[in-house]
Amino acid sequence: xxxxxxxxxxxxxxxxxxxxxxxxxxxxxxxxxxxxxxxxxxxxxxxxxxxxxxxxxxxxxxxxxxxxxxxxxxxxxxxxxxxxxxxxxxxxxxxxxxxxxxxxxxxxxxxxxxxxxxxxxxxxxxxxxxxxxxxxxxxxxxxxxxxxxxxxxxxxxxxxxxxxxxxxxxxxxxxxxxxxxxxxxxxxxxxxxxxxxxxxxxxxxxxxxxxxxxxxxxxxxxxxxxxxxxxxxxxxxxxxxxxxxxxxxxxxxxxxxxxxxxxxxxxxxxxxxxxxxxxxxxxxxxxxxxxxxxxxxxxxxxxxxxxxxxxxxxxxxxxxxxxxxxxxxxxxxxxxxxxxxxxxxxxxxxxxxxxxxxxxxxxxxxxxxxxx
Ligand SMILES: NC(=O)c1ccc[n+]([C@@H]2O[C@H](COP(=O)([O-])OP(=O)(O)OC[C@H]3O[C@@H](n4cnc5c(N)ncnc54)[C@H](O)[C@@H]3O)[C@@H](O)[C@H]2O)c1
Numbered sequence: 001x002x003x004x005x006x007x008x009x010x011x012x013x014x015x016x017x018x019x020x021x022x023x024x025x026x027x028x029x030x031x032x033x034x035x036x037x038x039x040x041x042x043x044x045x046x047x048x049x050x051x052x053x054x055x056x057x058x059x060x061x062x063x064x065x066x067x068x069x070x071x072x073x074x075x076x077x078x079x080x081x082x083x084x085x086x087x088x089x090x091x092x093x094x095x096x097x098x099x100x101x102x103x104x105x106x107x108x109x110x111x112x113x114x115x116x117x118x119x120x121x122x123x124x125x126x127x128x129x130x131x132x133x134x135x136x137x138x139x140x141x142x143x144x145x146x147x148x149x150x151x152x153x154x155x156x157x158x159x160x161x162x163x164x165x166x167x168x169x170x171x172x173x174x175x176x177x178x179x180x181x182x183x184x185x186x187x188x189x190x191x192x193x194x195x196x197x198x199x200x201x202x203x204x205x206x207x208x209x210x211x212x213x214x215x216x217x218x219x220x221x222x223x224x225x226x227x228x229x230x231x232x233x234x235x236x237x238x239x240x241x242x243x244x245x246x247x248x249x250x251x252x253x254x255x256x257x258x259x260x261x262x263x264x265x266x267x268x269x270x271x272x273x274x275x276x277x278x279x280x281x282x283x284x285x286x287x288x289x290x291x292x293x294x295x296x297x298x299x300x301x302x303x304x305x306x307x308x309x310x311x312x313x314x315x316x317x318x319x320x321x322x323x324x325x326x327x328x329x330x331x332x333x334x335x336x337x338x339x340x341x342x343x344x345x346x347x348x349x350x351x352x353x354x355x356x357x358x359x360x361x362x363x364x365x366x367x368x369x370x371x372x
Contacts (some may be wrong), residue, residue: 001122001312002304003101003126003127003128003300004127005302006077007302012038013037013078014037014038014040014074014078015031015037015076015078015080016039016041016067016080016100017043017080017082018043018044018067018080019081019082019084020042021084025053027080028053030290030294031080034295036294036298037294039061040075040076041061041062041064041067042063042070043063047064050065067079067094068094068095068098068100071100076100077101078100078103079091079102080102080103080104081102081105082105085107085109088104088108088110088114089110089117092118093353095127096118096122097121097125101128101129101130101297103130106131106132106188107180107184107318111322112315112318112319112322113344113346113347113350114350115318115343116315116344117351118311118315119315120356121353122311122312124353128297128300128310129310130297130308131309133185133309134185134289134290135185135188135189135247136189136292136293137285137286137287137290139285140247140263140264141247142281143266144193144259144267145192146278146281147261147268148252148254149276149278150259150275151255151257151258152254152257152276153227153229154194154254155253155254155255156229156231157190157193157194157229157231157250157253158231159231159233159248159249160234160248161182161183162239162243164237164241166212171213172214173214173215175214175216176219176325178218178237179324182235183221183233183235183321184317184318187231187233187317187320187321190223190231190233191317191320192308193250193252194231196226197225197336198224198225198336199336199337201223201224201323201324201327201333203220203323203325204221206218217236217237218235219234219235219328221234221324223320233248235248244263245262246263247264250267255273256271256273256276257270257273283296293309312370315369316336316371319339319340319343323336323339340371341369343369344360347360348364
C-alpha cells in the first residue's frame with residue numbers, strides 16, 4: 001500500500017490523542033516519552049475528562065470532542081484513536097477524509113465489515129491507517145520467530161493462555177470476552193510468527209460454572225493456516241492458579257526441532273537435524289509495546305515504508321475472531337474466505353460514502369477482498 005508521507009522537517013510529528021480512558025492514559029505516557037511526536041490535542045466525548053487531563057500536562061494542548069476540529073486548532077498532523085471499538089470506524093473515517101493519518105488501537109473496528117470500509121477509506125484518501133497490535137512489539141516474540149525459523153517449517157504452533165483477572169466493567173458483560181478482547185492479540189501474533197494467513201477454523205467456546213463473566217470466558221480454536229500448519233489457541237479468563245504470561249505460553253513444533261516461549265523469558269529451542277539459516281529481519285523493532293508501534297507509525301509516515309498493522313493486513317486478525325465465533329455458533333469448521341466475502345457484502349450495504357463504495361465494489365468485482 002502506498003500512502004501520503006510527511007517527510008522529516010526536524011520537528012516532532014504533532015499528534016491528537018482521541019479517547020482518554022484507561023488505555024488513552026497509557027498512550028499519553030508513550031507519547032510523552034517519544035521524542036518523535038508531540039501532543040497537540042486531547043479529544044474525548046467526555047470533554048471534562050479531557051480538560052482535567054490537559055490541565056495536568058506541562059504544556060498547553062487543544063481540547064474538545066471532535067478530533068478534526070481539535071487537530072485544526074492545535075496544528076495536528078496525525079490522530080491516535082484510543083476510543084472504544086464501536087467508535088473506531090466513525091472516528092478514523094472522518095480523520096482520514098480530513099487528510100489525517102491514523103494510528104488506532106486494536107481491534108481495527110467492531111466488525112470485519114467496518115474494517116474493510118476503513119481499508120477502502122485509506123485507499124480513497126491516500127492516508128495511512130495503522131492498527132496498533134501492541135503485543136507484536138516484543139523482542140522475545142521476535143526472537144521466538146527466529147528460533148522457530150531455525151527449526152524449519154512449522155507443523156503446529158500452540159498458545160496456552162490461562163489467567164483469572166477480575167476486571168469488572170464491560171469485559172464482564174461481553175458475549176465473547178476472551179476471543180474479542182484478548183485472543184485477538186495472540187491470533188494476530190500467530191500470523192506474524194507463521195508468516196501466513198489462516199484458511200479455516202474450528203472453535204468451541206464455553207463458560208465454566210464458576211465463571212464471573214456473563215459471556216464465554218474459555219475457548220479452544222484450531223486454525224488451518226495457508227502453509228498447512230495448524231495454529232491452536234486454548235485459554236480461559238477464569239482460570240486461577242499457575243497462570244500463564246499475558247503474552248500466553250507458546251510452542252512450535254517443526255521438521256527439525258521445537259521452539260518454546262513462556263511469554264516472559266527468552267525463548268528456547270531444541271534443534272534435531274540441520275541448522276537452518278535464518279535471514280535477518282526486514283524491519284527493526286523500535287520499542288516495546290505501544291512505544292514500538294508509535295515509533296513504527298512515525299517511521300512509516302516519514303519514509304513510506306509499510307508498517308506492521310497496516311489496515312489491509314490487520315483486518316485478517318479480526319476476521320480470525322469472527323470466524324472462530326461463527327464456528328462456535330454453528331458447530332462447523334468455517335472458512336476465512338466466507339467471513340471475508342460476507343463482510344464485503346455487509347460493508348457494501350452499509351457504506352455511506354460513494355468513493356469508498358467504489359473501492360469495495362472493485363474488490364467485489366475482482367472476486368473478493370485482496371488478502372495476501
Ligand atoms: N493494546 C492493549 O493491550 C489494549 C489494552 C486495553 C485496551 N485496548 C484498546 O484500547 C481501546 C480503548 O480501551 P479503554 O480500555 O481505554 O476504554 P475506555 O472505555 O476506558 O476509554 C475509551 C474512551 O473513549 C471515549 N470515546 C468513546 N467514543 C468516543 C468518540 N466517538 N470520540 C471521542 N472519544 C470517545 C470514551 O469517552 C472513553 O473516555 C479499545 O479499542 C481497547 O480494545 C488495548
